[in-house]
Amino acid sequence: MTAPTMTPYRSDAPPGRDGFAQLVRAEWTKFRTVRGWLIGTLIAALVTMGLGWFAGVGGSSSCSTGNGPARSGRSCAPTFTQGPGGEPVTDNFYFVRQPLAGNGSITVRVTSLTGQLPIMNNHLGNPNQQEQFRPGLQPWAKAGLIIKDGTAQGSAYAAIMVTGDHGVRFQSDYTQDTPGLPGAVSAASPRWLRLTRSGDTITGYDSADGTHWTQVGSARLNGLPKVAEAGLFATSPIYQSFTENFGGGSSGSEEPSTATGVFDQVGLSGSWPAGAWTGSYVGSGDYSPGIGSYRQSQGRFTVTGSGDIAPVVSGPSGPGGPVITIANLLIGTFAGLIALIVVATLFITAEYRRGLIRTTLAASPRRGRVLAAKAVVIGSASFVTGLVAAAGAVAVGEQIARSRQFIFPVSWATELRIVVGTAALIAVVAVLALAAGAMVRRSAAGVTLVIAIVVLPYFLAIIAALPDSVADWIVRLTPAAAFAVQQAVPAYPQVEAIYSPAGGYYPLPPWAGLLVLCGWAALALTAAIWLLRRRDA
Amino acid sequence: MEATIEVSDLRKRFGSVLALDGMTFTVRPGQVTGFVGPNGAGKSTTMRVILGLDAADAGTALIGGQRYQDLRCPLNHVGALLDAGALQPSRSARNHLLWLAHSQGLGSKRVDEVIGQAGLESAARRKAGGYSLGMRQRLGIAAAILGDPPALMFDEPFNGMDPEGIVWIRGYLRSLAAQGRAVLVSSHLMSELQDTADHLVVAGRGQVIADTSVAELIAAASGDRVQLRTTARTEAMTVLAHAGATVAVTGADTATVSGLAAEKIVTLLTENAIPFSEVSAHRATLEEAYMELTRDAVEFRAAAPEEAAR
Amino acid sequence: MRMPAALHAEWTKLRTVAGPAWLLAAVVTLTAAVSALTVQANRCPAGAVCAVDTTRLSLTGVQIGQAVVAVLAVLVISNEYSTGMIRVTLAAMPRRAVVLAAKAAVLSSLVLAAGVLAVAGSLLAGRLILPGHGFTPAHGFALLSPATPSVLRAAAGSVLYLALIALLSLGTATIVRDSAVAVGIVLGLLYLFPIVANVVGNASWHRHLEQIGPMTAGLAIQATTGLRSLPISPWAGLGVLAAWAAGALLVGGLLLRLRDA
Secondary structure, three states, rough: OOOOOOOOOOOOOOOOOOHHHHHHHHHHHHOOOOOHHHHHHHHHHHHHHHHHHHHHEEEOOOOOOOOOOOOOOOOEEEOOOOOOOOOEEEEOEEEEEEEEEEEEEEEEEEEEEEEEEEEOOOOOOOOOOOOOOOEOOOOEEEEEEEEOOOOOOOOOOOEEEEEEEEEEEEEEOOOOEEOOOOOOOOOOOEEEEEEEOOOEEEEEEEEEEEEEEEEEEEEEEEOOOOOEEEEEEEEOOOOOEEEEOOOEEEEEEEEOOOEEEEEEEEEEEOOOOOOOOOEEEOOOOOOOOOEEEEEEOOOOEEEEOOOEEEEEOOOOOOOOEEEOOHHOOOOHHHHHHHHHHHHHHHHHHHHHHOOHHHHHHHHHOOOOHHHHHHHHHHHHHHHHHHHHHHHHHHHHHHHHHHOEEOOOOOHHHHHHHHHHHHHHHHHHHHHHHHHHHHHHHOOOHHHHHHHHHHHHHOOOOOOOOOOOHHHHHHHHHHHHHHHHOOOOOOOOOOOOOOOHHHOOEEHHHHHHHHHHHHHHHHHHHHHHHHHHHHHHO | OOOOEEEEEEEEEEOEEEEEEEEEEEEOOOEEEEOOOOOOHHHHHHHHHHOOOOOOOEEEEEOOOEEEOOOOOOHHHHEEEEEOOOOOOOEEEHHHHHHHHHHOOOOOOOOOOHHHHHHOOOOOOEEHHHHHHHHHHHHHHHOOOOOOOOOOOOOOOOOOOOOHHHHHHHHHHHHHHHHOOOOEEEEEOHHHHHHHHHHEEEOOEEEEEEEEHHHHHHHHHOOOEEEEEEEEEEEEHHHHHHHOOOOEOOOOOOOEEEOOOOOHHHHHHHOOOOOOOEEEOOOOOOOHHHHHHHHHOOOOOOHHHHHHHH | OOOOHHHHHHHHHHHOOOHHHHHHHHHHHHHHHHHHHHHHHHHOOOOOOOOOOOHHHHHHHHHHEEEEEEEEHHHHHHHHHHOOHHHHHHHHHHOOOHHHHHHHHHHHHHHHHHHHHHHHHHHHHHHHHHHHOOOOOOOOOOOOOOHHHHHHHHHHHHHHHHHEEEEEEEEHHHHHHHHHHHHHHHHHHHHHHHHHHHOOHHHHHHHHHHHHHHHHHHHHHHHHOHHHHHOOOOHHHHHHHHHEEEEEEEHHHHHHHHHOO
């Protein structure tokens, strides 16, 4: 008897494709079919935008009077002098000048730079107190040569100068700064400076002996009229004394200082039609005390001035009053992050709670790919959420803030970098949370861990009682470094200020900061995949 | 203290789903009452309402005449096993029972007693998270009898039990009833209750479909049919039909006869010299009786095999 | 059902799993360690004027330790929800308000005990490290001592603060029933107020935010100098946090009673 041959069962169903795309699709289906996760994602977007709008409103109820930048019309927003690039600048100095028609140059020897610093009074309560001075130089006190597009506030210029602590510098259009000869100036070691104009291009030279000249820098001032103002200048920035403050960065008191430069051996070439020098103070406003004077005797010019020719910086050391940056409109990122950290962690830990992970891993035994697919899904969903939230917070927040506060103008490229960078930051943190969840397999532990390494460092850096040096390292090494991508205003080395994370300044460049976070996420994801492969499900 | 569980006219709605629609029954002392019905019939919801975990929209559930919320030490009045997995995996079985005992003002001595009764001595100090489903059921049963209550409820206690465990639990449930306790056992597998339950409450769509003793139910489902086995089927059918019986062919040499008593059939066949090898009264299984009752109440009917294969 | 039995049961629950003990140990070590590191990082050079509240500086670790307290408190109830054990608990103890009260009592006692150790460790670190970093009595900084009334207030207040954070977290977790969501909400509530207040330029809004934030208000209790410049007075600040905790527990308790388990 022959045994009946049994044909083994073969499914008629067309075989499913076994690719990464299918895994991603499966994980996406898992993600979108849990209502709580969608709600969490929505909440993340809403709180991010809502807090941004709140920050936009943030200063409206008080238009403080008194010392503060000038304000325009009915609006509470302060106005600033704007430089050629539209950035807020200070343009206050004492100017000994005469017109320069067409090409030409001016050479001078600087034999001394001295100054007066205020005796700081830490009790700010008495504004009527007579200001008292002691001899001393603000590090960025300046005296030198300048060629400028008239004396209008914010006009283009190029200048070469000696400074209090930073040697010879060539600066132009407020934001540009190039170093020249180092060292302080004195009668024993004077500095020769030269500024030449050729068309729109101004070039600065320095020399220690008046014979060997070195080019320090040159700048092209577009649209410089044929007749520009040129001559000697002196100015000295606000002197700030900072106190490390517990529980909120630093507080400082700010008072004006003065600088006095002594020039001789003035040499002119080219066309100087006026033939005589005029001295006047350039600038106005509450922050410039208008101190300045000049004396001329036997070819020797003594010029004293106060103020600065430099960009305005934001933050606690900025000019006070309702001034914000785009980064302030994105403060809700933290709330959004927390919501998405919860969702991303649950995306994996929820599988462990009820044993769904076994079904998942039985359906796709290549475990690394499962986690990678999850990362793709949660990363993409978070990126889109972050993009919508950040764009909404910035776009609407700017409208809200416009009439109430001064928003530091930034280029559209910077704005795009901040918005897209914020979305990327949120996406990478979500992937980090997923990896942490896969490693610890418990929701509460995962969420706490990720909040502790992403949000707490930022909190510690800006709020807690850590010195700025420690805070700097925290935002360099921890995932919180990625918040550098939100830095709206660059730190200008030629402006004395505390560039701390609390003021929106980060030690790392924007994308480098994001890269630090990516490094953390990559490390965590690798470790998570390794553990997932190694452990029993 | 009266050992009864009385449920009357419970109603509860979860969103669009009507979970309980006038559920009414009484669990009496001294017997095992089976609580059966298809999935979604409202068995677990009823038990949760009895324990005060879910609030009914209407109706009452009383333990010995009292609302659960008013019981001072509730585990001394009714013990329950709802979900064997409902414990913190990192806690040992003994410690799980210990906190439960402390909540009722009981001490560790009682804990060790129930561990012995549930047969968990060897595993009691291990983390409960590592238990098999069967061991968790035993732990759940130990928790239910912790307060030595006169009334007990078990939701699907046979789930995950091995054959030896099922035999143990059947005997254990019977012994609990024999001590005069009221025991309510839910199950969706009738065969498990066949030799255990004395009384049955059959639920469907949130209501009680039948509330009857097991003996009556099986008798009703069996009817007066007689099973006949014979090599001369045609002759037998002619003779029996002539005598007024209805005969249904069920196989090559078998038929089911109704309308005639078994003795009468034997007499008729003998008189006509028709050979037969078996004449027996047909006895329905509990499963059949149950299927007949719940035919209309099954909420999720299984798809036909051909369909399922596609 | 009586309260003592509920307390006994909840105490047994907490002591029979390893998690709470580890978390309490973490509260103590993390608080003291962060405090010590912060003190270590600060210096007052000779001749400089340092506007530093050394007591508050020494208690910085509380700002981090509270996160662990929050996790512990959340897990006390959300673990029962995630495993389904809450049904066993509520079947054994049908008076749900009593269950929550018992949990709150046992939890806050444990956190108080851990808080005493954490705060004592922090202050000890401050007392040992500060004089070496220029914060000497000669410089105007007295040695930290619990005999000083303001230091005692800051220390005792910090311990109470941690207990109130535990209650706030317990209440929140009872409301949302999920550990991840509860931890997210609690840590958000704590840390977002100071972060958002930091960018709000308007002084009075800034002040109001710090007055209503559970952490910013509650930690006013740590101040021993410059009380006038605080957004809220020390005890009133702790009262704000207590109101948050009471509100969360009240809503949580109400929902626990009304909802099906």
